[in-house]
Every structure is written in structure tokens, then in C-alpha cells.
Amino acid sequence: MSLANQLQQACWFVTLACARHTAAIAKGDTMPATLLPTALLQGLPLLWHNPARQPAAQALATLPYGAADIAAAIARWQRFAPLLAHCFPDSVAADGRIDSPLLAQAGPGGTVWVKADHALPVTACIKARGGVYEVLCQAETLARRAGLLAEGSNYALLAGDAARALFARHTILVGSTGNLGYSVGVMARALGLQVEVHMSSDAKAWKKDRLRALGARVVEHAGDYAAAVASARQLAAADPQAYFIDDESSLLLFFGYAAAAHDLKAQLDTAGLQPTPACPLRVFLPCGVGGAPGGVAFGLKCLYGDAVQCVFVEPVASPCFLLRLASGDDALSVYDIGLDNRTLADGLAVPRASATVAGLVQHLVDAVVTVSDDSLLAEVRQQWQQHGLRLEPSAAAGFVAQRLAASQWPQQVIPLVWTTGGHGLPDEVFLPLLAG
């Protein structure tokens, strides 16, 4: 980085510190002692330990949500299983569960476990766990209201004519960098709902094209992810037939993701892996706005307590969750600290963290790692060449972070990388990523 850039960043830092100081004084608070790490401001990879992390039991005890909310989400997934098996006979197993395999990768430091959501049925990305789930919640609400569902109904009837006629009169809106929009689009269109997806400028053309092919309306925005979400939110508020899936603050998305922890636990049990506080499961979760990693972390901490460590992984240009955790300030964006939010990892190109999710998981996140685009690209190639995993750059982030953490935070752990998307990448998008 040039001297001019360094000076500019120093100025931003001082401006930011002054702004926070003024705000703190106005509120009668004292200035928090935490300073932002220099590497964060310089856009360099780093491992950051969360000073606000608390023992899981203590952190969870203060939250208004808990295991019962996750149990309700699991029960809803189960109610919908016959419908999912009916809608997606080629990709969802006959039991109607949307889950991915747990893989073992042999590496120089031992086995690295991979929760392979890049190959999740239906949408090949983790966002389906939340996006599909919230569409199902809304479908259930509409159908119950219309008297189509009675106690004990087989939900496969929601694929019938009466339900489709009902759903066709309703629209789902969502703002997305791509994968949430696709997950919502696939499920909503399968049920016959109208869907309108507001996409940020970072969203890849092929992700927009495949949504259009499903019959979704795609609205393109010149601005970033936050602008796309804000626009969808505003439009939905003006339309009584519209339902908005809010990636920045939806608890339904959050609990949909959280249910994944139970899927993983069953697989770890089968593999004979029993994490303990002395040898915890160390999970690496790519993070955009924070919903998917936040929900999964919440679910895992509810199940495993301090026998799990949750490490969020962000691009060096878009470390919005680290910024929120380190500053305690919901309003701050990565632009405020001189970063440009431009990254190959389109799914993680988010300038400001979800205030809702940050509020819920701020004491549960153990650490955040930031990674460079170059390292993501190298990892996409390596994972394909050595292990045959077809990953998009966002989904490769956990591997890069796992190695950094292994060297800078040595401890006996069971490392697990959550691969969050990519199996659906068309050749014309994937092959250029492999070219030197």
C-alpha cells in the first residue's frame, strides 16, 4: 500500500474515532477501549479474537431465543418434507431433507472436515437453509389463513391447484448478492408464488440469468447489497400482497440456518466425533451480512456450548462483521474505514453487518479471520484440482482461514470448514476461475 493510502487510512481512522467519541460523549458513555486492528484498516488478512466472547452458557442465557426456537424450525422442515420431495424429486432425497454431506479431507496437519453446503440439494448454497425455509414459513401462513391446511395435513397438498391459485396472487420480494435471491426464487417459483429479486451490482450476471429463467423478476441496482435490500424493503412496504424476506434482520432466516447445526451433529456422531472444551470443534463460516454464519453459530453453541469455536471468515475488503464486533457500532460500514467492499467473493460483498444478528451472536463468535481475494482464487483451484470440490470464491474462504488459524492459534481442535456455495457454477463461470 502506498504512503498516500496509508495516510488516508490514518485520517479515516482518526475521523472515525472522533465520530465515535463525540457520539459516546453525547450519550454520556465513556469511549470503549477497543481499537480497530491496523491490519483491518490496511485491508490485510488477519486473525482477530473477539474480546466480547463469553462462555456459551452465559451468552445464551441472556438471549430471548434458544433451543425451543430451533426445535420449532426443525419441526417445520419436517412438516414440509413431503412437499420438498414432491417439488424436487431429482435433487431432494425421498425423505424430503435438504442437507449436505460431511466430507473428510486429509491434509498435512491432519483431517479437515468439510460441511459440503456447496452441494446442498436444490440450490447448492447455504443460503437455501434460510431462504427456502422462510418461503415455506410464508407459504404455510398463507395456506393456513386460506383454510387449506388442517391439523395433520400432508403438506404435499400445497403443490395442488388450490394452493397454487392462492400463491399466484402473492409476491415475495428479496434483496440479495445472488445466492439468497436464487434460493428464495427457486422455492417460491416451485410453489407458484411471484418473486422479485433486487440484485446488487456485485451480483454475477449468471446468477441473474438463472433467476430469470425460473420466472423471477430481477431488478438490477447500480449500488451495493445494502442498497438492493433497502429498495426491496421499501417496495414491499407499499404492497399489501407482498412479503419481504429481509436478509438484514429476519429471524426466520436465522432459525432456518440454525437448524443446520442438528444436521451436522448427527453426522459428527456417526463419524464418532465428540468435541469437548479441551478439543473443540473449530468451525469456519464464510460471512456476508452475518445471517447464515450467525444462525449456524447460534445452533452449534446451543448444542455444543464451549465444545465448539465459531470463526467467521470475511474478505479483507468487506470485513463488516469484524468491524461491527470490534466497534460495537451498528451504523458503521466498511466504507467508513476506507475499504471499498470490492471482492471476488460476491456472496460476501456486504458493507454493513446485520444489526439483528450481531446483537444475537456478539458474545458467541470466538474469532474472525479476513482473507485476500488472491488466496480465495488459489484455494478454488486447489480444492478443485486436489479434491474435486467445485467452489465459488466465497465458499473457499474457510479453508484459507483454517490454515491461518492453525498457524496463529495452535490448539488441539477438530477443524471443520463450511463450504457455502458453488456446485451450481456453470462451466463458463467456473473454468475461467481455474485459468492461471
Ligand SMILES: Cc1ncc(COP(=O)(O)O)c(C=O)c1O
Ligand atoms: C456462498 C455464500 N457463502 C456465504 C454467504 C454468507 O451468508 P450471510 O450473508 O448470511 O452472512 C453468502 C451470502 O450470500 C454466500 O452467497
